[in-house]
Amino acid sequence: MRYINVRLLLLLLLLDRRQFKVRPSWPKADAKHLHLYKNVLQSTLQSVTVPHNALWCNDVFCCDREHIDNLNDYAALLSDACLRAADVSVPSTKPCGEAGHIPVWSEFVAPVRSQSVFWHRLWIECGLW
Numbered sequence: 001m002r003y004i005n006v007r008l009l010l011l012l013l014l015l016d017r018r019q020f021k022v023r024p025s026w027p028k029a030d031a032k033h034l035h036l037y038k039n040v041l042q043s044t045l046q047s048v049t050v051p052h053n054a055l056w057c058n059d060v061f062c063c064d065r066e067h068i069d070n071l072n073d074y075a076a077l078l079s080d081a082c083l084r085a086a087d088v089s090v091p092s093t094k095p096c097g098e099a100g101h102i103p104v105w106s107e108f109v110a111p112v113r114s115q116s117v118f119w120h121r122l123w124i125e126c127g128l129w
C-alpha cells in the first residue's frame with residue numbers, strides 16, 4: 001500500500017515538473033485557419049530578401065563566409081516567418097486539464113490509481129481503517 005502511494009506521489013511530482021509550452025495545434029486547425037496561415041505567411045515572406053548569390057552558388061564545397069551567413073540568415077527568417085504565422089492563425093495547445101485530458105494519465109497513473117482504490121476499499125472492508 002505504501003509502495004503504491006509512494007509510486008503515485010512520485011508520478012504526480014514528475015507531472016508537476018513538466019513545463020507547459022504553448023504551441024500551434026495543427027490537428028485543431030480547420031480550413032479557415034489554414035487559409036489565414038497561408039495569407040499571413042505569404043505577406044511576411046514578401047519582406048524577406050532572397051540571397052540569390054548564395055542560393056545560386058554552384059560550388060558544393062563553398063566556404064565563402066558571406067554565402068554561409070546569408071543562407072543561415074535566410075533559413076532563420078523562413079523558419080521564423082512560419083512560426084509567427086502559425087502563432088497568429090492556428091489554434092494553440094492548452095495546458096494539462098484545460099484540454100480535457102492529462103498526458104500519460106491513462107498509461108501510467110490510471111492503473112496505479114485503480115490498484116490504490118482497490119486496496120483502500122479492501123482495507124476498509126476488513127475493518128482495518
Ligand SMILES: [Zn+2]
Nearest residue numbers: 057062064067
Ligand atoms: Zn558559395
